[in-house]
Amino acid sequence: MIQSDDISSASSVETQSDYTSKVRNEIEQEIKRLKFLSNRGLWALSLFLIVCMLAWRDFSLLPLPDTVTAALGAPPQPRFISIMLVIYTFSAITLSLSRIMGGIEHKSSFCHVAYLTCFFLFYHFAKALDENFWAVLGAGITILGVESYRIWSFCSENITLKHEQLEHLVRTGQLPPVE
Amino acid sequence: MFKSLAGRALIPVGLAVTGFVVVCFIMLYTNIKNIIIRDSVGHATNLADTVLKSTHYAMLKSDRETLEAIIHNIGEQKGVDHVRIFNKAGVINVSSKQQEIGETVDKKTEGCIACHMREVPATSLGKMEQARTFRNRAGIEVMAITAPIYNEPLCSNAACHVHPSTQKILGTLDIGLSQEMKLATLSTIRREMIAFTIMILIITVGGVTAMLRRSVFLPMRKLSDLAEQAEGEEGITSPPARFPNELDRIASSYYKLSQKLRQIK
Numbered sequence: 060m061i062q063s064d065d066i067s068s069a070s071s072v073e074t075q076s077d078y079t080s081k082v083r084n085e086i087e088q089e090i091k092r093l094k095f096l097s098n099r100g101l102w103a104l105s106l107f108l109i110v111c112m113l114a115w116r117d118f119s120l121l122p123l124p125d126t127v128t129a130a131l132g133a134p135p136q137p138r139f140i141s142i143m144l145v146i147y148t149f150s151a152i153t154l155s156l157s158r159i160m161g162g163i164e165h166k167s168s169f170c171h172v173a174y175l176t177c178f179f180l181f182y183h184f185a186k187a188l189d190e191n192f193w194a195v196l197g198a199g200i201t202i203l204g205v206e207s208y209r210i211w212s213f214c215s216e217n218i219t220l221k222h223e224q225l226e227h228l229v230r231t232g233q234l235p236p237v238e
Numbered sequence: 239m240f241k242s243l244a245g246r247a248l249i250p251v252g253l254a255v256t257g258f259v260v261v262c263f264i265m266l267y268t269n270i271k272n273i274i275i276r277d278s279v280g281h282a283t284n285l286a287d288t289v290l291k292s293t294h295y296a297m298l299k300s301d302r303e304t305l306e307a308i309i310h311n312i313g314e315q316k317g318v319d320h321v322r323i324f325n326k327a328g329v330i331n332v333s334s335k336q337q338e339i340g341e342t343v344d345k346k347t348e349g350c351i352a353c354h355m356r357e358v359p360a361t362s363l364g365k366m367e368q369a370r371t372f373r374n375r376a377g378i379e380v381m382a383i384t385a386p387i388y389n390e391p392l393c394s395n396a397a398c399h400v401h402p403s404t405q406k407i408l409g410t411l412d413i414g415l416s417q418e419m420k421l422a423t424l425s426t427i428r429r430e431m432i433a434f435t436i437m438i439l440i441i442t443v444g445g446v447t448a449m450l451r452r453s454v455f456l457p458m459r460k461l462s463d464l465a466e467q468a469e470g471e472e473g474i475t476s477p478p479a480r481f482p483n484e485l486d487r488i489a490s491s492y493y494k495l496s497q498k499l500r501q502i503k
Contacts (some may be wrong), residue, residue, distance in 0.1 A: 145265060154256045197264055
C-alpha cells in the first residue's frame with residue numbers, strides 16, 4: 060500500500076513537472092511571437108517608404124498613364140481621390156486609436172501599405188501625383204506611425220504580462236489567477 | 239518616455255492629430271493652388287481673346303503699323319512678358335520684342351507640341367491645354383497662352399490679302415504673363431497656413447497635455463507619494479488633500495487602511 064502511494068506521488072510530481080515545462084514552453088513561444096510581432100509596424104513603414112521612392116520616380120517601371128487609361132478607361136478626378144484619401148486617413152486613425160483603447164491585437168499594418176499604394180497609383184494614372192505626393196506620404200507616415208505604436212505598445216504590454224506569468228510559474232508551479 | 243503614463247497617453251494622440259492636420263493642410267493648399275492656376279489660365283485666355291479682338295481690324299486691313307503699335311503697347315504693360323504673332327509656318331511676324339521678328343519657333347517646344355504632335359495639327363484646344371509654364375532668360379516664371387487666329391469669311395474674301403477659305407488657321411497669338419504675383423500670393427497663403435497649422439497643433443496638443451497633467455498626472459503623482467507614505471513606518475499621518483473625482487476615493491481608502499494598520503500595530 061505504502062509502495063503504491065509512493066508510486067502515485069512520484070507520478071503526480073512527474074505530471075506536475077511536465078505541466079510546468081509545457082506551460083513554460085508555451086509562454087516562451089508566446090513571448091517570441093510577440094517580440095517578432097512588435098516590429099511588424101516598422102516593417103510596414105519601411106515597405107511604404109520603398110513604395111514612396113518608386114512614386115517619387117513616377118513609377119518608371121509601370122506603363123505610361125495614357126497606355127493604362129486607354130485600356131481601363133478614364134481614372135477618377137484628382138479632387139475625388141483627395142476626398143477619398145482624407146476620409147480614409149480619418150477612418151484609419153480613428154480605427155487605430157479605438158484599437159489602442161480596446162487593447163485589441165490586430166496585424167493590419169501591411170493592408171494599409173496596399174491602400175496607400177492604390178492612392179499613389181490612382182494619382183499617377185490621373186496625372187496628379189506631383190501635386191499630391193506629399194499628402195499621401197504624410198497620410199502614410201501618420202497612419203503607419205500610429206499603427207506601429209499600437210502594435211508595439213500592445214506587444215510590450217503583453218510581453219511584460221507573460222514575463223510576470225513565467226516568474227509566477229517558476230515560483231509556484233502554477234499560472235497566476237486570471238483577473 | 240514611451241513607458242510612462244504621460245507618454246502612453248500623449249504620443250498616439252499627438253501623432254494622430256499632427257499627422258491628420260498636416261495631411262489636411264497639404265490637400266487644402268494643393269486645392270487652393272489648383273484653383274488659382276485654373277483662374278489665372280482663364281484670365282490669360284480672356285486676355286488673349288481681347289488682344290485678338292483688338293488686333294482683328296488691323297489684321298483684316300493689313301495695317302501693320304497699327305498692329306505693331308497695339309502689340310508693343312500691350313507688351314509694355316506690367317506683368318506681360320511677351321506678345322507675339324506668328325504665321326502658319328511658325329515665323330514671328332509681329333512681336334513686342336523687336337529682335338524676335340523673323341525668327342522661326344520650334345514646333346516641338348511645349349507650347350506647340352500639343353497641336354503639332356500628329357501629322358495633321360489640331361485646330362482647337364481646351365483652355366488648360368493652351369497654357370504652358372516656363373522660366374524666361376531672367377529666371378522669372380512665365381505662363382504663356384497660345385491662341386489660334388482662325389480664318390473667317392471676312393479674311394478669305396478680303397481684297398487686300400486673300401487666304402484660301404480651306405485654310406482653317408492663319409496664325410497664332412502667343413502671350414506670356416509673368417507669374418511673380420501669383421507665386422507671391424501662393425507663398426503668402428502657404429506661410430499663413432503653416433502658421434495656422436502650427437497654432438492649431440500647439441492649442442490641441444498643448445490643451446490635451448495641460449488638461450491631462452492637471453486632472454490625471456499631478457494627482458497620480460500625489461497618490462503615488464501617499465502610497466509611499468502608507469508603506470513607511472508612520473503611515474499616513476494627516477487626511478489627504480482633496481483629489482479630483484475617482485482618485486479622491488482611492489486616496490481616502492489609503493488613509494483609512496493606513497489608520498487601521500496603525501491601530502493594529
